[in-house]
Amino acid sequence: MLINIDAGHGSNTAGKRTPPMPRDIDIDGDGKVDIKKGEQYREHYANVGVAVLLVEELKRCGFKTMQTGFNDANAYDDQDQPLDERQKEIAKAKCDYSISIHFNAYGDGVAFNSAEGVEINIHETHPKESKKLAETVLKHLVKGTPQTNRGVKARSLAIVNCEKLKVKGAILVELAFMTNLREATEMMANREYWKESAKEICMGICEYTGVKYIPELNYPAKSITPKSPSADIKWAQERLNRVIPNWLPKLEVDGVYGPKTRIAVLIYWDQLGWGRHMEDDGKTIGLATRQALAEEKKK
Numbered sequence: 001m002l003i004n005i006d007a008g009h010g011s012n013t014a015g016k017r018t019p020p021m022p023r024d025i026d027i028d029g030d031g032k033v034d035i036k037k038g039e040q041y042r043e044h045y046a047n048v049g050v051a052v053l054l055v056e057e058l059k060r061c062g063f064k065t066m067q068t069g070f071n072d073a074n075a076y077d078d079q080d081q082p083l084d085e086r087q088k089e090i091a092k093a094k095c096d097y098s099i100s101i102h103f104n105a106y107g108d109g110v111a112f113n114s115a116e117g118v119e120i121n122i123h124e125t126h127p128k129e130s131k132k133l134a135e136t137v138l139k140h141l142v143k144g145t146p147q148t149n150r151g152v153k154a155r156s157l158a159i160v161n162c163e164k165l166k167v168k169g170a171i172l173v174e175l176a177f178m179t180n181l182r183e184a185t186e187m188m189a190n191r192e193y194w195k196e197s198a199k200e201i202c203m204g205i206c207e208y209t210g211v212k213y214i215p216e217l218n219y220p221a222k223s224i225t226p227k228s229p230s231a232d233i234k235w236a237q238e239r240l241n242r243v244i245p246n247w248l249p250k251l252e253v254d255g256v257y258g259p260k261t262r263i264a265v266l267i268y269w270d271q272l273g274w275g276r277h278m279e280d281d282g283k284t285i286g287l288a289t290r291q292a293l294a295e296e297k298k299k
C-alpha cells in the first residue's frame with residue numbers, strides 16, 4: 001500500500017507563520033534555542049517535522065511512502081510546490097491514500113488569540129473513503145495532549161480532491177493553531193508533540209487499513225555485548241546507573257563494556273531475582289534485560 005505524505009506550503013511561503021514568539025523556544029529539548037523571542041516560526045518547518053516522523057512510523061509498519069512538498073528533514077530549502085503539481089505527482093504514482101500535514105491559523109497573524117484545537121479536512125464533493133479515514137485518524141489524534149476536537153470538515157481543497165489525486169481517500173490534518181499561544185509554543189514548536197501526532201496519525205491509518213501498528217522500540221533492538229555499537233552500550237550503562245546500589249560507584253557512560261559494566265549487569269540480575277550470575281558471565285544483555293532496563297525510571 002502506497003501512502004503519500006504532504007507537508008503543507010514551502011520554506012518561504014508568505015504568511016503561514018506564528019505571531020512573534022513571546023519567549024525563546026527549544027523545539028527538541030537539546031538545550032539550544034531554536035526560535036528566539038520575537039521571531040515568527042513558519043508553518044512549513046513544523047509540517048516537515050511531523051511529516052518526516054510520520055514517514056518513519058509508516059515505514060516501520062510496512063507501508064510504502066512517497067512525499068510531496070518536502071524532500072528530506074531539512075525544512076529550510078523547500079520551494080512551495082504548486083498544488084496542481086502535487087496533485088499530478090500523487091496521481092501519477094498511483095497512491096492509495098494521501099495525508100497532508102498543516103497547522104491552523106486564525107485572526108490577523110500579528111497577535112495570538114483563543115482559536116484552538118485539532119481538525120481534519122476532507123473534500124466536499126470528491127471525498128471517496130476520506131470521511132471514514134478522517135474519523136479514524138481523528139479518534140487517535142485527540143488522545144495524548146488534551147485538545148479541542150473540531151471534528152471532520154468538508155471543504156473544497158485541492159490536496160484532498162480524490163478525483164484529481166486518483167486516491168481512495170485523502171485528508172488534510174490541521175494539528176493545532178499557530179495563532180494560539182499555548183498551541184504554538186507547546187504543540188507546533190515542540191518535537192514531542194510532532195512525534196505524538198505522527199504516531200497517532202499512523203495508528204489511525206493502521207486501524208483504517210487493517211494493518212497491525214508496530215510501536216517504536218524503547219530499547220536497542222539487538223543483544224548488547226562488548227562488541228556492540230557504543231551507543232547501545234552507553235544506553236545500557238546509563239540505565240544500569242539507575243538501578244545499581246548506592247555502595248557501588250556509578251558506571252562511566254563511555255560505551256565500553258568492561259568489567260564494571262559486567263558486574264553491574266550481574267548485580268541487576270540478582271536484584272531482579274534472576275540469579276543467573278552463577279552460570280552467566282554478564283557479557284550479554286538479552287531481550288528480557290533490555291526490556292526491564294527500558295522500564296527503569298531515573299532516580
Ligand SMILES: [Zn+2]
Nearest residue numbers: 008043102103
Ligand atoms: Zn497550512
